[in-house]
Amino acid sequence: MSVLPEVLAANDAYAESFGEKSELALPPARGFAILTCMDARLDPAKYAGLAEGDAHVIRNAGGRASDDAIRSLVISYKLLGTKEWFVIHHSDCGMEFFTDEVIRGLLANSLETAALGEDGFHDVGTGPGSREGDYIDWLTIADQAVSVTEDVRRIKSHPLVPAGIPVHGYIYDVKTGRLVEVPTATEAGRAA
Numbered sequence: 137m138s139v140l141p142e143v144l145a146a147n148d149a150y151a152e153s154f155g156e157k158s159e160l161a162l163p164p165a166r167g168f169a170i171l172t173c174m175d176a177r178l179d180p181a182k183y184a185g186l187a188e189g190d191a192h193v194i195r196n197a198g199g200r201a202s203d204d205a206i207r208s209l210v211i212s213y214k215l216l217g218t219k220e221w222f223v224i225h226h227s228d229c230g231m232e233f234f235t236d237e238v239i240r241g242l243l244a245n246s247l248e249t250a251a252l253g254e255d256g257f258h259d260v261g262t263g264p265g266s267r268e269g270d271y272i273d274w275l276t277i278a279d280q281a282v283s284v285t286e287d288v289r290r291i292k293s294h295p296l297v298p299a300g301i302p303v304h305g306y307i308y309d310v311k312t313g314r315l316v317e318v319p320t321a322t323e324a325g326r327a328a
């Protein structure tokens with residue numbers, strides 16, 4: 137069963153009342169960007185109070201400052217004028233439950249969905265798998281405060297990022313919906 141019919145029906149309803157959103161400008165009206173995890177429990181529009189047209193939201197597994205996330209952030213300020221950025225990781229992130237070695241092993245075994253048990257992920261597929269996973273840096277997380285701080289630091293020290301952009305590092309708590317400040321990230325992310 138595909139979710140396609142549900143998604144298209146939801147889109148029909150959304151488009152019915154689209155109204156003045158047709159007049160929105162391309163650059164984000166509130167001039168900021170958020171880099172955050174793809175986790176389904178996180179809705180940046182809700183947790184950060186965004187409406188259509190307000191801000192850029194860049195998402196990937198973990199909300200990590202990968203080369204591709206930085207590519208988007210650079211476009212965000214250089215071409216579309218954002219002046220303030222957030223890096224938001226979260227508690228209970230799936231990226232804490234495996235390492236490069238683990239996911240490489242799982243993928244080498246099979247391409248089917250692995251099972252998550254008490255002792256982490258284990259493969260239940262029949263294969264064949266692929267060793268292509270060996271060539272990907274999966275950017276897993278051992279400690280959220282460390283990962284947020286490292287990512288803020290990487291963004292702030294990137295040669296294509298101007299010194300004047302403040303980068304705020306926070307951890308979203310999936311049990312309360314609150315953004316919790318990471319002081320080491322705040323220190324690393326101050327605008328020069």
Ligand SMILES: [Zn+2]
Pocket residue numbers: 173174175197198199226228229230231
């Ligand atoms: Zn996550």
